[in-house]
Amino acid sequence: MVEKASKIQTKEDALDKTACETDVEIKNTDGLHMRPAMQFVDIASRFKSEVTVSNGENSVNGKSIMQMSMLAATYGTKLRIKTEGADAQQAIDALKELVEEKKFGEPAPNNQKKHTLG
């Protein structure tokens, strides 16, 4: 279970906090198996912000390897990452880069469909 974030914040806290949200798509063939999940948790844990990842069905703590493994995010799965805290923007940028650009340093399918929109 994901711990509920406290809804009661002091005004000072609220000023400090930024919340960011982005959608990412899993682009490596093997999906979010344990090694990529560990890389994700490693990067998420470098930031103070809370990191939540959702696959539409489950919302999990992006700093927990067990919870991340529960997403069963196969190739092509879209995930929503939310970060909240003073370094929320840096955190979300780093995580998006890991998933979509670095593709966890893993191969992507060869016969990938070309998305030639506009």
Place this chain on the structure above:
Amino acid sequence: MKFADFICFQAIIPELKAKDRVGVITELVSALDKAGRLGNVSCKEITKAVIKRENEASTGMGKGVAVPHVKHPAVRDVVAVIGQSSIGIDFSALDKQPVYSVILLVSPLNNPDKHLQAMENIFRFLQQEKFRKFLRQAQTRKQIEELLKETDENPNF
């Protein structure tokens, strides 16, 4: 996915003889082999591959559980086995604590999605303290099998 879809019940080891990580992996792979679930791949080869993978990064996720696994081209289907140790095994776990329940998973290369779904099923329950406790308390193969089947039928376990 359900446990019954990928756990080889007859290979379950309620009390492992081995007392270290390599020994436990060897014992569990050998149990799968004896149950005829490794196909034509040699037991030795799978054992070696699981240990190699384990050495890259420990699958001891903390809370007394470890999930050693490997993908191998000669394996036909995703299959897993459970072994338990009452003394606790040093798995170089993330929380540096001993491991009491080990789920070893072997998957083919060509079905990454099924591998992920099996892992999802495993962690959905291993995450829950109640499930970990019941698993550790189960003393016979039959009790472990019943616990897994109960969770299959009752996802809100």
